[in-house]
Amino acid sequence: MDSLSLLMEGFAAALTPMNLLWVVIGAILGTAVGVLPGLGSAMAVALLLPITFSLDPTAAFIMFAGVYFGGLFGDSTSGILLNTPGNSSAIASTFEGHRMALDGRAAKALATAAMGAFIGGLIATTVVVFFAPVLVKMATAFGPAEYFALAVFAFLAISSVVSDSVVKGLLSLGLGLVLALVGVDGPSGTERYTLGLPQLFDGMSIVVITVGLLALGEVLHIASRIHRDETAVRVESKGRPRLDLSDIRRAMPAWLRGTAFGVPFGVIPAGGSEVPTFMAYGLEKKLAARNGDTDFGTTGSIRGVAAPEAAANATAGTAMGALLALGLPTSATAAIMLAAFQQYGMQPGPLLFERSGPMVWTLLASLFIGLVILLVLNMQFAVLWAKLLLIPRHYLYAGITVLSVLGVYAISSSIVDLWILLAIGLLGFLMRRYKFPLAPVLIAVILGPLAETELRRALTVSEGDLSILVGSPVTLVLYGLLAIALAVTGIQHLRHSKAARSQAPKLDNDRIGV
């Protein structure tokens, strides 16, 4: 097989001491931010982005990939022990995981989660190795209209279909598009919305936007709540996580079912692993009810932990494939990694495999290595990772504040960028306070310029004829799927708001208000 020999060359390049060091650093950082609630791999990659400029791209991406996977390994640890998932991707595995911990099986739950994350990631990465060339071949046939359709699909799927509120999602999307518009327009050379500031001619730096929204915005949000919210109670876990044969026999089908949910979702821009983890959890719950499994929902079922964890990492695996082969980011972390590629002057997509083939295969090989390292780190030292939760939150967030200003200053030594960072941090706080989704902003900032360029290119070719946008089977399929997804979401939102209205006593606005 062609892919196999390329992958072997990748392994040869990835197994150098330096590259191994980057994998380990990435895995450790990723697990750490995963374990800590409130910090995520998207924020970690954003903060690392400016610091890695002086590295060679391969080393940087190996590290980012370690962070991406590591975040999904670590997030279940705090979920299981604290009942506070490190990230929303671990909510589904927290339900049963914390029950197991309360039942005295915390170590077993941690081991099941780590093993599940490993299996999910392993299968998904293998799928990527064999299917990435197929995706690349498909993508080479894409023209401007197809790329525009892909961008619109990603925009609406993330802002409307999966987000909590359609209106808020679209507002977030619009804000992101505005941020992306600032600067000199590439095709025509026109200055747009720069207020005449020369610092803005190149547009707003993606580093400033991501660090502001994800890091400084989070710090401000924490500051607004730290003296108001109480902290959760921790369940102690003693002993080394170990699974015996009967556990493995029980968890194996769930690991595989979870992976089956996760693999396709990596390629769909549905914002990451939350949707497949909940689908996997839902299926295990139904199966448990049918098989008369009494663990589920009482003392905690090993399968309820196994399936969502496998789903989460399987999503991350194929998301890397979609990012590399199509240039399509399907989650916030993937979007920031795409921005990282652009910073290095590379455009993920079919051309990346042609121009930087060795780098891509080294990256894929290092994903396998990273998974093995993460499995060891999380199986052997899960209890140690939980100690991270003892770091006082004020040091943690003060440190993040300093790292944010450091990262932004390091990219261009510009004071104007620091003021923009503060403004975007405030925007990030407002969005968190009023529960606006952040992923649409990131996707819009990163895919916005692509969407605009491809739209204008398509319309220039067709001389203004809009029918070119739906002129090929690929675009028709994409818009069709999008329409179905939007319709389903619309019905769901209506059903739930009707249910909420009939349950809750109606609040009489006019009487209580003044």
Added chain:
Amino acid sequence: MSTTKATPAPVSTGEDYPVRITGFWSGRSELIVPALVFTLAGFLTYGTATMEVMGKSVPGPQFFPTIVCVLLYLMAGIHTIQILRTRRFPQADSEGHNPDFSSDMLGDLGDTEGKSIYGAASTPTSAGKRRAYSDWKTMGMVIGAVAGFILALPVLGWVLSAAGLFWVACRALGSKRPLFDLSISILFSSLIQLAFNAGLGLNLPSGFLEGLI
């Protein structure tokens, strides 16, 4: 393996938040978002109308911004109406709620039988102690620290201004050991300066300490 403290806790044990309706703005502070969006869209409209277009390509550089403008006006309008019709109160349990994902959809997929996967929203009452949802004092201190850092950086240099930022942020976020924090702050900012100058070859400003370090 064993457990101590086997207390079943909800996803996070946030205190139940007393919400009080005292006037028009109760539950309507969210109007600041559409106000900001309208301002932004206005700026965008003005910028688009007065743009000095270069080149004659069709569609030109004003085409896409126009679409974005329409989207912003439309959504900000709908959002305003929604807030005016129903007051919105913060959820008692805000930690862990990720608005990137529809909790209804996740609840359906995970088959949680109609139970919210997060805590329930606070119900408004007309009693209770009045207290802002956000802790403006802490937030103001952090924002002030960042603004102060930006102003001080060219004068004082990285080590001192970053140490100051770290120290003030620690105090604001609840640290009770000012002297210990001071040493941590200076250690942290100096380590960064060393790592950057020596390891990565990037220069951070040294301010008036230029030449001394």
